[in-house]
Amino acid sequence: MPINQPAAPRVSIVMPVYNVERYVAEAIDSVLAQTFHDWELLVIDDGGSDRSIDIAAEYCDPRIRIIAQRNRGLAGARNTGIAHARGDYIALLDSDDRWLPEKLALHVIHLDAAPNVDVSYSASRFIDGAGNALRQTQTPRLHDITPQLILCRNPVGNGSAAVIRRSALDLIAFVHPDEPDRTCWFDESFRQSEDIELWVRLAVQAQACFDGIAPELTEYRIVAGGLSANIARQFESWERMIAKTASYAPEFVGRHGDRARAYQLRYLARRSVQLGDGSFALSLVAQALKASVRPLVEEPRKTLVTLGAALVARLVDADRFSRLASRWTGGRAVA
Structure with missing residues (x-):
């Protein structure tokens, strides 16, 4: 090791930054407040046009590094961060989210104590654009996680919840198809x-x-707004994910794809209800049940509530129902 080269940290935190000047200081402050101190924070400048990076540059902690790149999107920024990371564990933090102070300490304890665990994640609480707590929380299944559960129900929940063993990530690394000198972990086409x-x-x-720990350690920000067209694009992207998975695991998708599709469509129906688009929500519920009745059998209450809310949404003014739906979901439609 070179004489002046600092020792590698235990945890590398990868934070993509793109036009989030309203929130980025809160995200960085939540890292500085961690009770676990052996980390580096890689702030990836994804080519935004606001003051986000200027704000990040005001922090003088030597553990914070700013790395600039041309705009590549979230997946590309995370890849750049992982490529520069020196830690045994990779923690992902989106720049509009926050962590509770014990977040890293508890995940490091978890991963150190269970060397078979590759991805440690936690429950999350939701906050609004002003940082106020919403009523809803993300309380996923924590143990006995199977690949089909990940496909159908995504227990990790959001991108700021996971701390990943670097050695596991490297097992799925691949060369960028258009840039042979660039290693990828996330697929930048998504x-x-x-x-x-x-x-x-x-x-x-x-x-x-995959294994979870119970405390709500991530604060996942929900910003109001959205369009039904965005929901359609989200489903198209999800279908691309299914098609990619089928290319290397056709039997797996053949067994579990319809159930996963039904749950995804139900989730998007709840998002449509939140936006006040009852007709679109009803269409999505119908498509979900056509794909598979498993959500109705396995979670009848949530499925029927989604159906009922979609029916009501057709009868109420969209703006008024959007406000009602926000209270119904605590600001978030949950899968």
């Missing part, structure tokens, strides 16, 4: 569904072990 695509690939190709 601008949505990049998280679930990576989780499924880790579980199916690398047989990675």
Whole structure:
């Protein structure tokens, strides 16, 4: 090791930054507040046009590094961060989210104590654009996680919840198809569904072990707004993920794809209800049940509530129902 080269940290935190000047200081402050101190924070400048990077540059902590790249999107920024990371564990933090102070300490304890675990994740709480707590939380299944559960229900939940063993990530690394000198872990052709695509690939190709810890350690920000067209694009991206998975695991998708599709369509129906688009939500519920009745059998209450809310949404003014739906979901439609 060169004489002046600092020792590698235990945890490398990868934070893509793109036009989030309103939130980025909160994200960085939540890292600085961690009770576990052996980390590096890689702030990836993804070519935004606001003051986000200027704000990040105001921090003088030597553990914070800013790395600039041309705009590549979230997946590309994460790849750049992982390529520069020196830690045994890779933690992902989106720059509009926050962590509770004990987040890293508890995940490091978890991963150190269970060397078979490759992805440690936690429950999350939701916050709004102003940072206020919403009523809903993400309380996923924590143990006995199978690849089919990841495909159908995505227990990790959001991109800021996971801390990943670097050695597991490297098992699924690949060369960028257009840039032979660039190593990828996330698929940069995805601008949505990049998280679930990576989780499924880790579980199916690398047989990675996923295991959760119970505390709500991530604060996942929900910003109001959206269009039904965005929901359609989200489903198209999810279908691309299914098609990619089928290319290397056709039997796996053949067994579990319809159930996964039904749950995804139900989730998107709840998002449509939140936006007040009852007709679109009803269409999505119908498509979900046509794909598979498993959500109705396995979670009848949530499925029937989604159906009922979609029916009501058709009868109420869209703006008024959007406000009602926000209270119904705590600001978030949950799968």
